[in-house]
Amino acid sequence: MVSIEQLKAKPFYLSEEDIKWVEDTLASMSTEDKIHHLFCLITYNDEEEYCKFIAQQVRPGGFMSRIMPTAECISAIEKMQKYSKIPMLVAANLEAGGNGITSEGTILGRPMEVGATHEVEQARRLGEVCGVEGAAVGCNWSFAPIIDIDYNWRNPITNTRTFGSEPELVRDMGKAYVEEVQKHGLAATIKHFPGDGRDERDQHVAPSINDLSCEEWDKTYGAAYKASIDAGCKTVMIGHILQPAYTRHFRPGIEDKDIMPATVSKELVTDLLRNQLGFNGLVITDSTTMAGVASLISREKMVPLTIAAGCDMFLFTKSLEEDIEYMTKGYEQGVFTEERLNDAVTRILALKASLKLHQKQAEGTLVPTLEEAKKLIGQEKFIRWSKECADKSITLVKEEKGVLPITPQKYKRILFYPLENKSAGTSIFSIDDSQNTKFKEALEKEGFEVDVFKPFEGFEGVMQPVKEFTDKYDLLVYAASLQTKSNQTVVRIEWANPMGANVPIYCHTIPTIFVSFENPYHLVDVPQVRTYINCYCGFNTVIESLVEKLTGKSEFKGTSPVDPFCGKWEAKLVR
Helix, strand or coil, X not given: CCCHHHHHCCCCXXXXXXXXXXXXXXXXXXXXXXXXXXXXXXXXXXXXXXXXHHXXXXXXXXXXXXXXXXXXXXXXXXXXXXXXXXXCEEEECCCCEHHHCECCCCECCCHHHHHHXXXXXXXXXXXXXXXXXXXXXXXXEECCCECCCCCCCCCXXXXXXXXXXXXXHHHHHHHHHHHHHHHHCCECEEEEECCCCCCCCCCCCCCEEXXXXXXXXXXXXXXXXXXXXXXXXXXXXXXXXXXXXXXXXXXXXXXXXXXXXXXHCHHHHHHHHXXXXXXXXXXXXXXXXXXXXXXXXXXXXXXXXXXXXXXCEEECCCCHHHHHHHHHHHHHCCCCCHHHHHHHHHHHHHHHHHCCHXXXXXXXXXXXXXXXXHHHCCCHHHHHHHHHHHHHHCEEEECCXXXXXXXXXXXXXXXXXXXXXXXXXXXXXXXXXXHHHHHHHHHHHCCCEEEECCCCCCCCCCXXXXXXXXXXXXXXXXEECCCCCCCCCCCCCCCCCCCCCCCCCCCCCCCEEEEECCCCCHHXXXXXXXXXXXXXXXXXXXXXXXXXXXXXXXXXXXXXXXXXXXXXXXXXXXX
């Protein structure tokens, strides 16, 4: 059981009054109440009956809010809190800015955009934007920062959601975010323990493996986690990721078939995170609907094993009624003990007490008013910071001398190649699906004449002659907007028919510029391109800053936080 000393210690720092509330609340809860309190659910709207049902009948410990307009978001959170006897934890994916919970929120920049500035202050600013705008709508729990390390350029989900592939940079920026966001009344969550980015598989759809040795892990991921834990980070999210070296370290002789993702691994959650790294806060699983764990163990076994492994909260359900039944049955059958149940619920309540939710509930201040929120969301300072981050992050990776800067006098006629993978569907991490269109319009506003490339209907022998391009165009501009997506196992360019009609084959004949708004690794597919730019994000401020740099009004200042050449020597060449 969690001791009084632990409740008084980092990261809770509870007072005697806070501890009494935790103890009294726990004592007032039935076993059913406690089991229900282990769940963190999700809401997509402010429908009254749904909010009332969740808060009064299901009685979870908290919920995550998907992105909604500010008024609807406040309404949903207010209803949930109003109908809940115990104040709820309210989470959101505040990874890039307040836009992670309200559609009117500011996006300071995706983590890799922040990483490309190599200024820790930018990560601190990210924490402030997320903290202020999250709190403005009643959010008290940030499912960020991501302190995964993007070692593998093939990984389809880490990518620009990380600060990069430099362990020290990830460590320092993660710590800065944690310290700042928690100043604003939100609990930070470092994720996805034990660390994504080594594998090329997406834990949403397949088990992912962190293959480092214990010694290598300690110096990289371990150092990043330890820094944020020492800084007082209140929560850790557990990924559906295997870490075989540490599993074998704590269970010598374990058979390969018994090595499991951290979600259900006592060796990783209790032995490594709790005991070795000294984490005393709340542990929550990543979404339990993901195949990364569901494909390795039956759901009936998995649900209670998460708590037995040392997790305190269970994120989302596949079938609400069934998952609660599985959790209850697991408790009744001794998969996890009453002591472990009380321990988990005590940490949930302790987190709430550390955020002063019980006091705010008594005061009626759990959720700000819409008028208060509007004063804080999208404020001028945050917009200015977003522009500064864009200015300092955009990276000129390769340059053919003499091509930049571009002006209408030098390159009046542009052939524009928009690259998008529409077949991959949308992403919950998407910011805008019209980045390429906005970029084209920004070029036209500068005075360029821009035609959009359309594949010619013809194969060998009847294809367009080179002369049709050289006579008509002064510059070719490629704009790639291929966002990382859950459930997408690869982020690569899909070329047009016939025969890859839009592949950059004229870069030796006509000046060519390739811009990536999202994935920083496209040079693996276009190594022949001589001028290549990474933006890490396609938000409006980034597009504006990019055009300023292309036209010579501003310098390129970003430094890539990853290897944009993907280890390919030929991609570095300017032939």
